[in-house]
Amino acid sequence: MNAPYLWLEASWQRLLATRAHPAQALLLAGPRGVGKGALALAWAQALLCEAPRPDGAACGGCAACHWFDIGAHPDFRLVTLQEKTNKSGETRMATAIEVEQAREAIDFVQLSTSRAGFRVVLVNPADSLNSPSANALLKVLEEPPLKTVFVLVSDQPRRLLPTIRSRCTRLDIGLPSLETAARWLSGRQIEDAETLLALSGGAPLDALDWAADGAELDERRSLLEGLARPEQLDPVALGDRWKTIKPQTWHRVVYKWLGDLLAVKLHGSAQFNRDFADDLARLGKMADLAKLLALAKMQANEGRTLAHPLHRTLQLEAWLIQYRHLFV
């Protein structure tokens, strides 16, 4: 098995070289959209495979590989965000990995292995461990049982407990070169790869996500067309029109828009929304730097509470009023 994505080859080889004596706690860190999750799964499978290839990669054909492929390997656990159903029957993704999940993983590693090989616990996204679950996991990371490997995956490793970070061997996964990413997207018949990559900060899987969701691209356009004309912006009308846009989409778009305004203000050119470069150049000059910094900071914090949009229309209206003030 090759690396899951061609730009991960060097990291993949570094992992494979350690297969006989793998790090018992590994942290795969790097921006979102570069394939850390796929790399972690490939590594877990390589460790569990019972007939690995000479380079250490999984064979893809043994019984262990088969179980892994169908999500049924008895010596593997994935600890991740779970869907939750509330009283009114709505299903939502939880915002944190709960302590019960961490405890279940700890119980699992205390058992003897089913197949006499490694046992692997994959925690993804590890920055979603809440404080009790992180503390529970820390105990077992301090003294992992024999032949047990923890793989933690994180876009925001600074949000992990420092004590967890210090227990882990860290492997940083960076962005591929723009050329590599653009070539990979073009190979998948994605049009306008460069605009999508700019929009995704250079992360190819994020760019692929944008390309796959035409509706989301339309929503982005609608949001940016509104934000590009602050002088005509009507907070009440827009708040009402935008209330149906997923908070995650709204956040992604707005966060990068504010980042671009800051970039224009500070260095003169936009990074993400190149298709709106003219508007950004004009608005960047008009914007008040202190107010812009304050709004961008607030937006960064809002990213953590997205799952609970109370009074969405009012929230959007208030935000838009603040946004309009940037340019007064």
Ligand SMILES: [Zn+2]
């Ligand atoms: Zn195998």
